[in-house]
Amino acid sequence: MADLDARGTPSRRFPPAPESVAEARRFVRDVLGGAAPDLVDTAQLLVSELVTNAVLHARTEVEVAARVDDGTVRVRVGDRRPDRVLVPHGCPPYAGTGLGLPLVAGLSSRQGVETGAGGKTVWFELRPEGPPRRPDDWEPAAAPSVPGTTVTLLDVPAALCAAAQQHRHALLREVTLAVAAGHDLGVPPEDLAVALDMSQLITTSVTTALRREPSGQAIRSLPLSVPPDAEPSVQTLRAVLDLVEEGAREERLLTLPALPRQRLFHQWLFDQIVGQLAGAHPTAWTVVPGDPGTSPSELVAWDAGQVQASRTPTIAADERNRIIAANGPAADLLGWHPDDLVGRPLTALVPEHLRRRHVAAFTSLLLSGQPRILGRSVPLPALHRDGRLVPVRLFIQPQETADGRTVFVAQLAPRAAVPDPSTDRPGRARSMPEGEPERLPPPAAGEHGRDTDRTTLERLSLLADTSAALSNAPHLEEGLERVGRIITRRLADWCAVDLFTESGQVERVSLTHRSLRGPRPEEYEGRLPPVSDAARGPLARALRGAGPLLLTGPPSSSQVASPLDAHYLGLFRTMGADSAVVAPLRARRQIIGALTVARRGRRTPFTEEDLPLVHDLVRGLALGVDNLRLHQETRNIAERLQRSLLPRLPEVGHLRLAARYAASSATAQVGGDWYDGFLLPSGDTALVIGDVTGHNLDATIAMSQLRSMLRGIAVDRQEPPETVLHRLDMANHSLYLESTATCVYALVKGSEDGPWELVHSSAGHPPPLLIEPDGRTRYLEDGSGLLLGVDPRVSRPRARDAIAAHATVLLYTDGLIERRGEHLDDAMERLRRHAAALAREPLDVLCDELLIGLGADSDDDIAVLAVRPVPPR
Numbered sequence: 001m002a003d004l005d006a007r008g009t010p011s012r013r014f015p016p017a018p019e020s021v022a023e024a025r026r027f028v029r030d031v032l033g034g035a036a037p038d039l040v041d042t043a044q045l046l047v048s049e050l051v052t053n054a055v056l057h058a059r060t061e062v063e064v065a066a067r068v069d070d071g072t073v074r075v076r077v078g079d080r081r082p083d084r085v086l087v088p089h090g091c092p093p094y095a096g097t098g099l100g101l102p103l104v105a106g107l108s109s110r111q112g113v114e115t116g117a118g119g120k121t122v123w124f125e126l127r128p129e130g131p132p133r134r135p136d137d138w139e140p141a142a143a144p145s146v147p148g149t150t151v152t153l154l155d156v157p158a159a160l161c162a163a164a165q166q167h168r169h170a171l172l173r174e175v176t177l178a179v180a181a182g183h184d185l186g187v188p189p190e191d192l193a194v195a196l197d198m199s200q201l202i203t204t205s206v207t208t209a210l211r212r213e214p215s216g217q218a219i220r221s222l223p224l225s226v227p228p229d230a231e232p233s234v235q236t237l238r239a240v241l242d243l244v245e246e247g248a249r250e251e252r253l254l255t256l257p258a259l260p261r262q263r264l265f266h267q268w269l270f271d272q273i274v275g276q277l278a279g280a281h282p283t284a285w286t287v288v289p290g291d292p293g294t295s296p297s298e299l300v301a302w303d304a305g306q307v308q309a310s311r312t313p314t315i316a317a318d319e320r321n322r323i324i325a326a327n328g329p330a331a332d333l334l335g336w337h338p339d340d341l342v343g344r345p346l347t348a349l350v351p352e353h354l355r356r357r358h359v360a361a362f363t364s365l366l367l368s369g370q371p372r373i374l375g376r377s378v379p380l381p382a383l384h385r386d387g388r389l390v391p392v393r394l395f396i397q398p399q400e401t402a403d404g405r406t407v408f409v410a411q412l413a414p415r416a417a418v419p420d421p422s423t424d425r426p427g428r429a430r431s432m433p434e435g436e437p438e439r440l441p442p443p444a445a446g447e448h449g450r451d452t453d454r455t456t457l458e459r460l461s462l463l464a465d466t467s468a469a470l471s472n473a474p475h476l477e478e479g480l481e482r483v484g485r486i487i488t489r490r491l492a493d494w495c496a497v498d499l500f501t502e503s504g505q506v507e508r509v510s511l512t513h514r515s516l517r518g519p520r521p522e523e524y525e526g527r528l529p530p531v532s533d534a535a536r537g538p539l540a541r542a543l544r545g546a547g548p549l550l551l552t553g554p555p556s557s558s559q560v561a562s563p564l565d566a567h568y569l570g571l572f573r574t575m576g577a578d579s580a581v582v583a584p585l586r587a588r589r590q591i592i593g594a595l596t597v598a599r600r601g602r603r604t605p606f607t608e609e610d611l612p613l614v615h616d617l618v619r620g621l622a623l624g625v626d627n628l629r630l631h632q633e634t635r636n637i638a639e640r641l642q643r644s645l646l647p648r649l650p651e652v653g654h655l656r657l658a659a660r661y662a663a664s665s666a667t668a669q670v671g672g673d674w675y676d677g678f679l680l681p682s683g684d685t686a687l688v689i690g691d692v693t694g695h696n697l698d699a700t701i702a703m704s705q706l707r708s709m710l711r712g713i714a715v716d717r718q719e720p721p722e723t724v725l726h727r728l729d730m731a732n733h734s735l736y737l738e739s740t741a742t743c744v745y746a747l748v749k750g751s752e753d754g755p756w757e758l759v760h761s762s763a764g765h766p767p768p769l770l771i772e773p774d775g776r777t778r779y780l781e782d783g784s785g786l787l788l789g790v791d792p793r794v795s796r797p798r799a800r801d802a803i804a805a806h807a808t809v810l811l812y813t814d815g816l817i818e819r820r821g822e823h824l825d826d827a828m829e830r831l832r833r834h835a836a837a838l839a840r841e842p843l844d845v846l847c848d849e850l851l852i853g854l855g856a857d858s859d860d861d862i863a864v865l866a867v868r869p870v871p872p873r
Contacts, residue, residue: 005063005065005076007065009065009066009067009074009076010031010065010066010067011063011064011065011066011076012024012027012063012064013061013062013063014051014061014062014063014064015061015062016054016055016058016059016060016061016062017055017180018055018177018180018181020051020055020062021048021051021052021055024047024048024051024062024064024077025044025047025048027064027066028040028043028044028047028064028066028075029044031066031067032066032067032068032073034068035068035071035073036071036128039073039126039128040073042107042126043066043073043075043126045103045107046075046103046104046107046108046124047064047066047075047077049101049103049104050077050104050122051064051077052173053101054077054079055176055180056172056173056176056177056196057081057084057196057200058079058080058081058084058120059081059193059196060079060080060081060119061079061080062077062078062079063076063077063078063079064076064077064078065078071127071128072109072125072126072127072128073125073126073127074123074124074125075123075124075125075126076121076122076123077121077122077123078119078120078121078122079119079120080118080119080120081119081120082115082116082117082118082119082120084120084200104122104124106131107126107131108124108125108126108131109124109125109126109127109129109130109131110124110125111123111124111125112124148225148226148227148228149225149226149227149228149230149276149277150223150224150225151223151224151225151226151272151273151276151277151282152221152222152223152224152276152282153221153222153223153224153269153272153282153285154221154282154283154284154285155221155284155285156221156222156285157265157285157400158210159302159400159401160261160262160265160400161206161265162400163259163262163400163405163406164258164262164265164266164269165203165206167255167258167262168199168241168266169199169203170255171241171244171245171248171253171255171258172192172195172196172199172240172241172244174253174254174255175187175192175240175244175247175253176192176196178253179192185243185244185247185252185253186243186247187240187243187244191236191239191240192240194233194236194237194240195233195236195237195240195241197233198230198233198234198236198237199237201226201227201230202224202226202237202269202273205224205225205226206222206224208225209222209223209224210222224273226273226277228277230273230277231273231274231277231278234270234273234274235270235274237270238266238267238270241266245257245258245263259365259398259406260374261398261400265285268283268285271283302316302399302400302401302405302407302409304316304324304325305522307325307326307327307409308325308327308328308522310327310329310411312329312411312412312413312475312477313327313329313330313332313333313334313392313411313412313413314326314327314329314330314409314410314411314412315327315330315341315346315349315409315410315412316399316407316408316409316410317346317407317408317410318405318406318407318408319405319406321345321346321347321359321362322343322344322345322346323341323342323343323344323345323346323348323349324342324407325342326338326341326342330412333382333390333392333412333414334349334382334383334384334385334390334412335384335385335386336385346358347359348383349382349383350382350383351381351382351383351389351844351848352383353842353844353845353848354380354381354845354848357845357849357852374396374397374398374408376395376396376856377393377394377395377856378393378394378395378851378852378855378856379391379392379393379394379660379662379851379852379855379856379862380392380394380848380851380852381848382394382412390414391414391660391661391662392412392413392414393412393413393414393662393663394410394411394412395410395411395413396408396409396410396411397409459613459616462486462490462491462613462617463616463617463620465486466483466486466487466617466620466621466624467620467621467623467624469482469483469486470482470483470620470621470624470625470627470628471624471627473628475628475632476509476625476628476629476632477509477510479624479625479628480497480509480510480625481510481512483497483510483621484497484510484511484512485512487512487597487617488512488513488514489514491597491613492514492597492598492599493513493514493576493577493598493599493600493601494511494512494513494514494575494577494597494598495510495511495512495595495596495597495598496508496510496511496512496571496595496596497509497510497511497585497593497594497595497596497621498528498539498543498593498594498595498596499585499592499593499625500543500591500592500593505527505528505530506527506528506529506530506531506543506564506593507526507527507528508524508525508526508527508528509593511524511525513575521571521574521575523570524567524570524571524574524575528564528567529562529563529564529566529567530563530564531543531544531564532562532563532564534561534562535561535562535564535565536559536561536562536565537555537559537560537561537562537564537565537568537569538551538555538559538568538582539564539565539568539582539594539596540562540564540565540568542582542583542584542594543584543591543593543594544584544591545584545586545591546584547581547582547583547584547594548581548582548583548611548614548615548618549581549582549583550579550580550581550606550607550608550610550611551577551579551580551581551582551606552578552579552605553577553578553579554569554572554573554577555568555569555572557569572598575598576600577598577599577600578599578600578601578602578605579598579599579605579606579607580596580597580598580599580606581596581597581598581606581610581611581614582594582595582596582597583595583614583615583617583618584618585618585621585622585625586618586619586622587622587623587625587626588626592622592625592626593622593625595614595617595618595621597614645674645700645703645704645707646661646674646675647675647676647677647678649677650677650678650679650685652679652685653752653872654750654751654752654753654754654869654870654871654872655685655748655867655868655869655870656842656843656867656868656869656870657677657843657865657866657867658843658844658846658847658865658866659675659677659847659863659864659865659866660847660848660850660851660862660863660864661673661674661675661861661862661863661864662815662851662855662858662861662862663861672690672691672692672693672694672699672700672702672703672741672861673690673691673692673703673813673815673860673861673862673863674688674689674690674691674692674703674706674707674863675688675689675690675811675863675864675865676688676689676707676710676711677865677867678711678714678715680714680715680718680747681715681718682718684747684748684749685747685748685867686714686745686746686747687744687745687746687747687748687760687809687811687865687867688707688710688711688743688744688745688746688865689743689744689765689811689812689813689863689865690703690706690707690741690742690743690744690763690765690813691741691742691743691765691813691814691861691863692706692739692740692741693739693740693741702739702741703741705732706728706732706741706743706788709728709731709732710724710728710743710745713727713728713731714745720759720761720798721745721746721747721759721760721761721783721798722761722783722785722795722796722797722798723796724745724761725743725745725761725763725785725788725796726792726795726796728743728745728788729763729788729789729792730792732788732789732792733789733792739789740787740788740789740790741763741787741788741789742762742763742764742765742766742787742788742814743762743763743764743765743787743788744760744761744762744763744765744768744811745760745761746758746759746760746761746768746809746811747759747760748803748809748867748869750803750869752871752872753871753872754805754869754871755802755803756802756803756805756869757800757801757802757803758770758780758799758800758801758803758809759798759799759800760780760783760798760799760801761783761785761796761797761798761799762783762784762785763785763786763787763788763796764784764785764786764787764788765787765813766812766813766814766817766828767779767780767781767784768780768809768810768811769809769810769812769831769832769835770801770803770807770808770809770810771807771808771809771810771835771836771838771839772804772807772839773804773805773806773807773839773840774839775836775837775839775840776836777832777835777836777839779828779832780799780801780809782797782799782801783797783798783799784797785797803869804869805869805870805871806868806869806870807868807869808835808839808843808846808866808867808868809866809867809868810835810846810850810864810865810866811864811865811866812831812850812862812863812864812865813860813861813862813863813864814860815855815858815859815860815861815862815863816831816850816851816854816855816858816862816864817830817831817854818860819859820859830854831850831854834849834850834853834854835850838850843866843868846866847864847866850864851864
């Protein structure tokens with residue numbers, strides 16, 4: 001039976017226990033039996049959320065009252081904790097639980113909260129006509145006046161803060177309900193109560209601080225008000241979260257463990273509160289160190305437009321392993337149309353022999369929170385739509401959506417064209433976070449607002465930093481993006497770089513603006529209208545060599561005499577500019593492009609005094625662009641040469657063969673590593689692996705000569721391996737007096753039914769690794785001799801080793817094992833362990849797994865060649 005509250009409304013009191021949620025639902029359905037069925041269902045849903053909140057956070061007796069007045073449903077849910085104010089923080093629609101107040105606001109016609117001395121009541125109304133199109137937001141109840149200490153959080157990433165907060169609530173919510181139901185998760189109930197209170201206090205303080213800050217900023221600094229004696233409670237919250245995270249990793253909870261960045265953020269948050277309460281100074285989030293996949297500097301707000309604008313093949317997937325964005329270069333690389341990729345599982349691009357590993361690694365990341373390849377450059381094959389394999393280097397970085405979800409953004413670079421982990425995410429049009437400190441101070445408040453106080457040192461610093469940004473970039477587009485970020489941080493509000501292409505057309509390679517809320521004018525990026533004879537606007541004049549030109553406003557409409565002029569005027573009107581400078585880029589006595597820097601606002605316009613600085617800026621910029629273009633051209637030639645030299649392995653009925661090549665992830669250059677395999681007229685199968693000293697075009701050319709000579713000598717002479725290497729050394733000495741190289745030349749001998757043996761000789765190369773089917777491994781160290789190019793007169797040894805059926809012989813170059821500062825014995829032991837675990841895997845899996853496990857971030861090129869005898873059944 002229901003009681004009547006002070007308003008004469010049927011009501012009932014419930015204890016602070018999880019089962020009260022279901023009982024409250026049944027009570028509401030019984031009381032509202034005369035209302036429209038859809039309103040009753042909605043009322044039950046909203047009561048569930050409000051009673052759950054009261055059980056979790058108030059932990060007092062809950063009173064629920066409900067009635068129907070002329071078809072309108074009115075419901076009230078009260079508790080006895082007036083100090084526990086409402087915190088209507090946003091909650092994304094994909095959350096399975098904990099929608100709470102946002103759900104009430106979204107489905108009710110009216111809602112509110114009443115607070116008195118003895119308690120707090122949340123109420124809502126449901127009208128037959130449904131909720132208004134834009135329901136009013138909650139007005140949180142005023143928090144009781146409690147003395148507090150201000151803790152300052154510097155450079156808080158809004159997206160990560162929301163994701164970490166949402167995950168913290170989900171974990172504590174599930175554990176509270178589980179403990180109340182009698183499950184032992186190792187969390188003392190009294191500690192859990194303290195953790196819940198402190199978590200709610202932190203959320204209240206963060207939400208209050210965010211409401212006072214302007215929206216739209218990706219990084220903010222927030223003042224939090226916390227009790228001066230909060231340190232023990234914060235430590236209790238930290239300990240409880242650690243226990244709960246451990247339970248999540250052990251799959252004892254439905255909630256997944258936090259991703260690495262969320263855990264790191266919580267550590268930083270708790271350290272800031274505890275440290276500042278003890279008198280320490282604030283430490284900005286942006287300077288917190290972290291492992292790959294966790295570092296604060298790697299956090300970027302998700303923006304699908306950046307994927308589309310990037311020239312690097314880029315694909316993004318969500319936490320469900322589904323592709324949510326793909327750009328044209330990625331689709332072209334893999335044989336798809338971008339729209340056809342969106343919505344597909346990511347496994348559609350993973351070769352079949354690696355799908356099991358991909359699913360296991362992705363599941364492990366979500367369950368354990370431990371990243372394996374995030375933030376690392378990993379060589380592996382991608383699956384083309386036609387079924388062939390495309391060798392790429394994969395670089396994955398997590399990004400955060402505005403509502404706290406994680407997106408995994410992957411850059412796929414064809415081998416030897418490696419994305420630089422130090423750069424930001426893909427995209428040509430860039431935005432700088434507002435409020436970021438400028439190293440170059442704003443103009444002084446002098447006559448006409450001129451920047452007379454700018455020092456020579458600051459000017460030189462700007463020129464040096466832009467030059468370094470270009471010279472350290474592996475690709476032209478990335479270098480110009482870095483330059484754009486420096487310029488918009490220290491000189492202008494936005495800037496654009498336009499370059500002539502080989503065909504004489506003009507392309508906008510970089511467009512950067514300071515404000516995250518600024519425009520993203522995609523129509524003003526990419527290919528520009530031609531520089532016709534009729535063009536006479538500022539950009540056309542600069543592209544003909546005039547300037548630097550000072551513009552005291554947007555180009556005049558009278559100057560619009562061509563599509564290029566109209567395009568440039570449209571850019572100014574869209575981006576906004578009250579002053580600008582446009583200057584030509586000259587290199588080797590030619591105009592290669594133009595730079596535009598612009599400012600908004602009339603207080604600090606560009607003046608004549610800025611022209612020398614812009615002149616020096618474009619001079620260094622043009623030199624850097626020209627050098628990068630020459631470097632890229634040389635690298636492309638070497639890369640094409642290297643690819644043309646990778647052989648097609650022979651098909652031998654009783655042998656399985658597989659090989660892989662990956663360029664250095666550090667230099668993105670080609671080098672002297674090579675492999676080869678071919679059949680001799682005698683019926684033996686020849687295997688070769690080698691490494692010419694150097695990482696440049698000369699090394700690639702030397703490698704091609706050695707490879708061709710070795711194959712010619714081997715096929716023509718059909719002599720033992722040590723003799724073939726001796727003849728190769730003689731030939732190499734006559735051609736390359738200063739060139740040295742290592743090499744293994746091996747013959748696999750044996751009939752189709754076996755037995756088989758490996759006969760080989762090594763010229764200073766790492767020894768082959770024999771992997772038995774049962775996982776036992778040993779290095780074949782006999783047959784080792786002097787490397788090529790030292791003394792061709794020295795005799796060379798020969799080694800013979802039996803190979804069992806289904807055993808594997810692995811040939812490899814030193815890039816697979818060697819690491820700077822590590823003893824070679826440790827490196828070779830690591831290879832043994834990895835190879836032993838893959839003894840029974842197909843050779844394609846073995847080779848790819850070795851590259852993924854050992855070749856990530858390698859400073860050297862890697863070549864791998866594997867052979868396995870397989871007798872006919």
